[in-house]
Amino acid sequence: MTNIKEIAQYAGVSVSTVSRVMNNHPYVSPEKRKSVLQAIDQLNYSRNINAIHLSKGKTNLIGVIIPFTNHPYYGAIVQGITKQANAIGYHIVIFQTQYEREKEIQALNMLQMKQLDGIIVCSRISEMKVLLDYQKYGPIILCEDTAQAELSSISIDHYAAFSSALEYVVAKGYKKIGYSLGRKKSRNSSLRTKAFNDIMNKYHLLNKKEWLFEGSYHIKDGEKLFQDWNSMIDKPEAIIITNDDTAAGFILTANKFGMKVPEDVAILGFNNDSLSEMLDITTVSLPLDWIGKMAVDLFENPKVIRHVKLDYTLMKRKTI
């Protein structure tokens, strides 16, 4: 049976180059890679990657858990993860969960079965104790502002970011303030709700439960949000919408109904994606690409548990 030395000799490269090609390492010139692969073919080399994985205990795959692929927030994080993963010789396996617990468990099982070297959880469904059970099989990195200490995490300080957005709205003179979340029960949403309640108490402002909206994920949710807001008799004068796509959807729908932002209702968004820039949406800019990159850094250094918080910036534009 052919071995790695014979392949190296046939291809006219070093043994370490052959090894790098087999492990899909990026730093191999295209010509050398081609020579090695041709040699493998020619010499009818029957070794395959799964044998390598068995012996090395590594697949060079990282699982990434997200609710949906087609969304600017998760798209930006995944882009950051992918770039950094590729730079260190890894590829990513996408787990699109639509918030179904079972799909998250599938990814964790693949980690247990050694088909993944680690997992980055961009939006968690399972309880923390479930994830902790799988920790022994490989690094599990959380993209959330977490309270626990056993799994590394990368996030922004969601309580502080939401507070500073709200302080800005209050400073602008608004008294009747509402807000819209994605999934109300997520860790990040809980922090935002706490921030909202604390600030409303601080300034003795009205805190009506009807002014807490949820289900804001996509641009079309903004259309629904506008209808819900518009049908209220007692409306908030300003709304913090925790993703720019939904904020954009709200604003464009308001315009269709002859309303102006901020004149008829003020809007503050989150994320600072390109659409918010084009629509001049006042928003909190989140370093999503960096969150992705740092998640991979944390994956690479699993021996030290770290909780990294990145900065956010309030982009003062025209919608409030």
Next chain:
Amino acid sequence: MTNIKEIAQYAGVSVSTVSRVMNNHPYVSPEKRKSVLQAIDQLNYSRNINAIHLSKGKTNLIGVIIPFTNHPYYGAIVQGITKQANAIGYHIVIFQTQYEREKEIQALNMLQMKQLDGIIVCSRISEMKVLLDYQKYGPIILCEDTAQAELSSISIDHYAAFSSALEYVVAKGYKKIGYSLGRKKSRNSSLRTKAFNDIMNKYHLLNKKEWLFEGSYHIKDGEKLFQDWNSMIDKPEAIIITNDDTAAGFILTANKFGMKVPEDVAILGFNNDSLSEMLDITTVSLPLDWIGKMAVDLFENPKVIRHVKLDYTLMKRKTI
């Protein structure tokens, strides 16, 4: 060493259930899956998935080659691929190429090394003959309107779709027509260019090379496209922009400059994503989610080479 029968006995399930859990098959109840995994743990079962892959010759992974993850066009196709892949017990490995040939080759190499069971190419960089070289290692499915007969493909009829869009623009009375592509040299773009030239000839309309723009991928490219268009002395009166995000960017930028669409310049987009609906962009609706699903169908049935074309629809809205 523990074997599958002992695990089944310990977990109180059938041997086929244990097998299904090990192959990450979706149709296992959460309780049974948990029992099996606990049994594997308890019995210190050292078999791992790579051994299974070696023996079965299957990884249940499909590689998906796209230029960028964070884009509505590719996001929609990937969403369709992911849903259908998950339904048949597969997961997807994302290869974000940014149009770099080397990244595409990495994916093909992983197919050769049996780390993937197949590849879906959403946007091809390598020459066809390169892909054909790898065909023997597993199914390679193209998402392009292809002229070759050896690899299955799923697409829309890009020549027909672009022609019908252009016929609509001409029927509306426009004589000075331009268009903007993504990557000029892609297969789909070549078909669109041919369609443009044929229609301009058919109606004896001016076909200025300055009125062919390229690099339209994202919403911010629409801003640049507007500046390029606006700086021309002899401008097209109508532009077909082959993705709605860029069309939206163009329109929003035009509005900022005090211009109206269609009054100052008419715009026709492509894709029919949610943003185009919100902005009332006249566009060609492409069944991207279905393209993704069908690509997985074709992957499942590799013995028959098929070229599937899906229908498109012209959504007549307000920008032309």
